[in-house]
Amino acid sequence: MTSTNHAPNPATAAADAPVLSVTDLHVRIPTSEGDVHAVRGISYHLRRGEALGIVGESGSGKSVSALAVLGLLPRTARVSGSIQVAGYEVVGRKDAELTRIRGARVAMVFQDPLTSLNPVHPIGTQITEAIHAHRDVSRAAARERAVELLRTVGIPQPEQRIDAYPHELSGGMRQRVVLAIAMANDPDVIIADEPTTALDVTVQAQVLDALQAARRATGAALVLITHDLGIAAGHVDRVAVMYAGRIVETGSVDEVFSSPQMPYTLGLLGSQPRMDAAPHSRLVPIPGAPPSPDHQLSGCAFAPRCPLAKPVCRTSTPQLTAVSDTHAAACHFADQLAGIRPEELFASNTAPSANPLPEAVERTRSRGEPVLVAEGLVKHFPVRSKGLIRRRSGEIHAVCDVSLTLHAHQTLALVGESGCGKSTTARMLLNLIPPTRGRVSYRGQTLTGLSSSRMRPLRRSMQIVFQDPFASLDPRMTVFDAVAEPLRVHGQFRNGGAERVRELFRLVGLDPAHGNRYPHEFSGGQRQRVGIARALALEPEVLVLDEPVSALDVSVQAGVINLLEELQERLGLSYLFVSHDLAVVRHLADQVAVMYLGRIVETAPVERLFTAAAHPYTQALISAVPIPDPRRERARQRIVLRGDVPSPMHPPSGCRFRTRCPVFARLTEAEQARCATEVPTLADHGNDHAVACHYAVPRSPLGDAFPPHRTP
Amino acid sequence: MSDLHPPASTPAPSASAASPDPVDRSAEHGQLRMVATRFLRHRMAMASLTVLVLTVLFAFLGPLLWPWDHTVHREILPNQPPSWAHPFGTTNAGHDVLGQLMRGTQQTLKVALTVSVLATAFGALWGAVAGYYRGWIDAVMMRIVDVLMVVPLLVAVAAISGNVRGGTTWWAVALIIALFSWTTIARVVRGVVLSLREQEFVEAARAAGASDARIVLHHLLPNAAGPTIVAATLLIATSILLEASMSFLGFGIQAPDISLGLMIDNARTAAFTRPWLFYPPGLFIVMICLTINFIGDGLRDALDPRQTITRR
Structure with a gap:
């Protein structure tokens, strides 16, 4: 960062004076049901170059307090206390006055990169717009600075990319553009509100790196708002828990x-x-x-x-x-x-079932017989052109040759980033969508191609819990009716159904007396319990859990995870656990299958995967997940993947991971040619460990220096 | 649990699950009461309901009490302004306008309510089925809707009503209007269902083994209730006006019978000279449309469990 052409601010002359000083901040937001006291007296001070993490769960007021710093709260909000940005009081100022400091002194990075850029302007225009707003520079100079900013945040070929429109960039790229806009005027403070929550872990690692680069380049103070303790552990100096x-x-x-x-x-x-x-x-x-x-x-x-x-x-x-x-x-x-x-x-x-100390629970769960088996599943979704004829203009290769075996009483985790086909695979296993090729069988009986009436009796044995506890319950049905629905569908409600529903409520830790309430009257965690009760109503043998905890807050999520573990032990369930969160997988799974762009790249018992992952993608994935321990976080060696996941419409030939593979980059040309032409098959490495890589080398992605962590 | 035997317990179509269980029924009862409570607290809807009930009483009980019906009587002096004997005056031909108003309101209400019930039920089902199945079923069903929408209504009415026996009775008129007006409802409901069907609760029902009929009737239609009710209340207003224009062209309700639309049509030249002929039926049409709109609003809010029970 070379630009020094903005007027020095007298307030920052004293190096030690705080650039952001929040004192006894209160925010009240009037609603039809009375005032919401969203922020109830917070104070913090931040010096130049410092990084403060604000952690808390949803509704803790962390975003509201950040918006207050920029004066971006709704007009009706009542703010009291004091917010000083480089000595300039924000509270009580008019909107027009605040535009002087917005972007110039304080800049903000929002959570969702899809909506924080204007889709009708090229990104370059949006960056130069930010520069022109505060500085009187020529268009050429502003453009030059924009290119420089894009380079700082790690966008390859910034000279060309500067004329791209937001929709031409991936989510991670867009978030970096947002970051570049935030840096444009060398602000004193950058506020990042959950900057990586909408992104995949490997992309999250890239964006967090860019954030650090931005901090170094501008010397700004950083307020990083996050719900993820792991991110806070690795990227800030101080934390405030809200x-x-x-x-x-x-x-x-x-x-x-x-x-x-x-x-x-x-x-x-x-x-x-x-x-x-x-x-x-x-x-x-x-x-x-x-x-x-x-x-x-x-x-x-x-x-x-x-x-x-x-x-x-x-x-x-x-x-x-x-x-x-x-x-x-x-x-x-x-x-x-x-x-x-x-x-x-x-x-x-x-858990009430007084469980022994964690160390002692070397669960010797006997692996049962295969229950659900998928062989060579393929799913292509047609992409049709718009208009009357709707010709087939291409195909999305969502799932490509996936074979899985779920054993009785076991948890098989299907792990991957968004768009890798894990949810599609789960739905094919339940015969909710038909596979293009391949077959699924449940205890020897082929499900593929069964009519819905032939499938109905089998549905009792296989149920699903969905990701979003807000969308997965019918808002017009009481939770009692929601849980009773499977019983009614299968004609089991008439004999003692109501008692069964109450029993299910107790089983998942809900009060049966709340049965006649509607879903919106429950919190996220409670709704997810309703969803689990509904899935258990028919006493299934297999439960497909499609990201069951990813929409929940940490403190609530733990309760649901424990419930799932307990239910598995008590009812002998088999779980297919679909998740992007490796930390949760480590807690729940016995066997893990890692998916990338529609293919399974590695499958291994959970311990083996975390100690001796052999596929470069698995290694990168594990190394990208933050650990809530500052010392470990700093000591870790990270593999940060370059680039983005290619489009599933045109997957790379040969190994689909080669475009981002750190191992591929080090290979000789002859070896690279093999990756580009020959599709690696899952090769057995012994002990249920199979890897689809021509040059697989097992290594411990967590680093060998540390023994397994015991809770502090 | 490893039961793979063929469906021994035949999956009952449990839409008819009138369960004898006491708890379940009390829960259902609670829901109805909650809907009722929310509706009762909706001020405009309650006021409108009162007005509408009074209008219905006026239209159906009034003729029994009032000495004059809607036909011509020799005893009536023609062309009189309002008086104690004839509160809304009399027509050129010797009708009592109040008597006409009662009969007209009655016929109009019968037509409008029949149209809205028939067209809404049919259109909602049609739209929900099309939106739920998508693909070629949707394409065929919605092209039928498009064709019906582009047919000039009055031409079609002219073609049909000449060939329908009893073409001028209120029910024949209602049927003809309904035949051409369910399409708007179908379009609205299809649009809502297209987004609803992608929601996870629909998939959850499918995973539970619910039949398509159950998903459409228990999940999709109740969740589409809001927009459907709005469309249905608009439909009532439209059908009143449609009936009036049909009468005007000679295909709707015909003299000596009378409807509000026909009354306005008869009096359209008299709006300034003899306002008592023109304004009463006009005001009644406006009043019926408004009350039904407000009742629709109240119903929509009352049926939505997410609405808080507050007075509005």
């Missing part, structure tokens, strides 16, 4: 992650699935759910969920109290938390 509109703990990442002084932080760490966890260790969920924002709070907002809560917690609000020079927590009983582990604190609510 809960129900307040900062409940703040400090350096090392202090907060290694010795949390607030039960909520401890709970978050305990409920976060970790890729480096010991096999099959139980997570420690936090009981209950976060308070709804329109709820009137008195005392500590976490008290209803806190095992340490005493009467004083419900009457007096704990203030942030310094634990050390750099660490403060808002808890009346912070001193009792020294050296305590999450499972000790939240002991009462780990």
Whole structure:
């Protein structure tokens, strides 16, 4: 970054003065049901070059407080307190005055790169627009700077890409463009609001790298808002944990992650699935759910969920109290938390079936006979031209030659990034969509091609839990009716169906008395439990779990994961677990199949996969997942993949991964030719481990230096 | 659980699951009560319902109480402005306008409500089936809709009603209007269903083994209720006007019988000279349309469980 042509700001002259200073910020948003007190008094100060992570679950007020810094809240919102950007007070200013600092002093990166760029302008125009807004430079100079910015954020061939339209770029590329716009005027503060939540892990790693590059180039302070503790661990210096509109703990990442002084932080760490966890260790969920924002709070907002809560917690609000020079927590009983582990604190609510200590649970689950077998599944979706004739203009090769075997009482995880065909495969296994080629059989009986009436009795044995607990329940049906539906469809409701439904509610941890409520009256985690109850209604043998926890907050997600594990043990279920989240997979799965662009590239028992992955894609995938441990995060060797997933309409010849493969790049020309022409088949490496790579070399993607992690 | 035996328990079409279970019924009861509560709290809808009920009483009970019916009577002085004996005056030919108004409202209501019920039921089902199955079924069904939509309505009406026995009775008129007006409902419902069918709860029902009929009737149509009700209330207004223009062309309800549309048509030259002939039927048409629109609004909100129970 060479540009120095903007006027120096007198306020930043003193190097140590904070560039962003938030003091006692309150935000109230009036709604028809009364005021929502979204932010309830937060303070933080940020110096130039510092990075602060704000972590919290949805509804904790982290985004609202960030929007307040730029004055971007809705007009009706009432903001009080003080926000100073490089000495300039933001609170109380008019919109027109704030345009002077927006982009120039504070810049924002939003979550969704698909909607934060204007689709009708080339990206170059959008970057130069940001430059012209604050600086009087020639068009040529602005364009030159735009190219330079695109290069900084890692966009290849920026001279050509600058004239591309947003739709011509992938999600990761667009987010980098957004980042370039944010950097355009060398701001003092960059606020990134969940910048990678909408992206795949391998792309997330690229964007986070770009974010660090942007920080180095501009020397700006960074506020990184995230729900992912792993991202915070690796990319910021300090964290602030938010809960129900307040900062409940703040400090350096090392202090907060290694010795949390607030039960909520401890709970978050305990409920976060970790890729480096010991096999099959139980997570420690936090009981209950976060308070709804329109709820009137008195005392500590976490008290209803806190095992340490005493009467004083419900009457007096704990203030942030310094634990050390750099660490403060808002808890009346912070001193009792020294050296305590999450499972000790939240002991009462780990699974009721008093399970032994995680270390001891070397679950010797006998592998049963094959239940669900897929052979050579292929799925092509036709792409049709628009208009009356709708000619076939191409084909999406969604799934290509996938074979899987699900054994009784086992969990087979199907892992991959978005668009790799894992959900399509799951639906073909349930015969919800017909395969183009290949066949699926359940206990020897072929499902492929069965009519829906012939399929109906078999549906009792195979059920599915969906990803989105908001879309998977009919909004016009009570949850009782939703759970009863499978029973009604199969004519089993008349004899004792209502009692069965109540039993299912209890099984998944819901109150049967809430049966006549509608889905919107439940929280995400509760709805997902309703979805699980519905899937269990017919006593299935196989449950397909399509990303069942990816839409849930961490503290709630842990409860659902534990429920799934418990149900498997009690009911002897077989799970096909479709997920993009390797950390969750490590907790739940026995066997893992990794998919890339419609093909299975590697399949292995879960332990083997995390210690000796052999396919370069698996290695990159595992290395890209952040671990919520600052020391490990910093020490890790990362394999950051270049580029984006190719279009499934025109997959690369030979090995589909070769365009991004770090191993391929190091091969000789003759060896590369083999990758480009010969499709690698799944070759057996012993112990159920099979890899589809011509040059597979097993290595531990987590690094051998660390023994499996035990919960802190 | 490893039961692979052929369907021993024949999957019952459980749409008719009138379960004898007490808990289940109480849950159902609770839902109905909740819908009723929400509707009762909708001020405009309740006021409109009251007005509409009064209008219906006026149209159906009124003729029993009022001495004059809608036909010509020698005893009536023609062309009189409103008086105590004839509150809405009399016509040139010697009709009592109040008597005409009662009969006209009655006929109009019968036509409009029949049209809306028939056309909505048929159109919603048609649209839902087309949208649910997509592909060539959708293409064929919606081309039929397109063809019906481009036929000039009045020409078709002229062609049909000449050949229908009893072509001028209210039910024949209602049937003919319904035949040509369900298409708008079908289009609206198809559009909604196209997006609904992609939702996971539809897939969940399919995974549970639910039949297509169950998915359409239990999941798709209830979720399409909002737009359907809006379209149906608009349809009522349209059918009142359609009936009037059919009468004007001589294909609708014919004298000596009378409808609101026919009354306006008869009085269209008298709007300034003898306003008592023109305004009462006009106001009744506006009133019926408005009340039905508000009731539709209230119904839409009451049926939507996501609406909070607040007074509006």
